[in-house]
Amino acid sequence: MTLPSFIIRHALLLLVLSVLKNLCGILQSVVTTPSLYSNLILVAMRTLPERMSPASDPVTMWTREEVLKRHQMRKEKGRMEEAVQKIGGRDCHTQLSPWTPSFEKVGCFPQRRKCFGEVFNKRYER
Numbered sequence: 109m110t111l112p113s114f115i116i117r118h119a120l121l122l123l124v125l126s127v128l129k130n131l132c133g134i135l136q137s138v139v140t141t142p143s144l145y146s147n148l149i150l151v152a153m154r155t156l157p158e159r160m161s162p163a164s165d166p167v168t169m170w171t172r173e174e175v176l177k178r179h180q181m182r183k184e185k186g187r188m189e190e191a192v193q194k195i196g197g198r199d200c201h202t203q204l205s206p207w208t209p210s211f212e213k214v215g216c217f218p219q220r221r222k223c224f225g226e227v228f229n230k231r232y233e234r
Contacts, residue, residue: 142167
């Protein structure tokens with residue numbers, strides 16, 4: 109036994125209308141929630157071409173140039189961390205103890221790529 113065609117048509121119409129209603133609800137929640145709206149604007153600034161992307165974000169007050177510069181700096185930082193891991197070195201500032209007074213001032217030995225703490229411990233371990 110098959111359903112009459114008018115019931116199928118009405119069911120499809122109701123399905124389409126419910127999908128449209130849900131899409132409008134999602135769009136409304138994105139536009140009225142500042143954090144979601146700001147994230148949407150930031151993604152649009154990074155991905156869309158310059159003539160189509162928004163000039164500034166009304167929530168964070170950042171311009172497109174600032175967003176692109178920040179994104180570029182994050183990518184460069186990620187590349188540097190990957191390079192250090194490939195070489196076998198360690199990031200010295202995260203390996204030192206943060207409660208020591210020289211935590212911020214002690215750097216890496218560039219020729220050995222080891223932290224000050226590692227070299228100190230190897231010398232005085234005996």
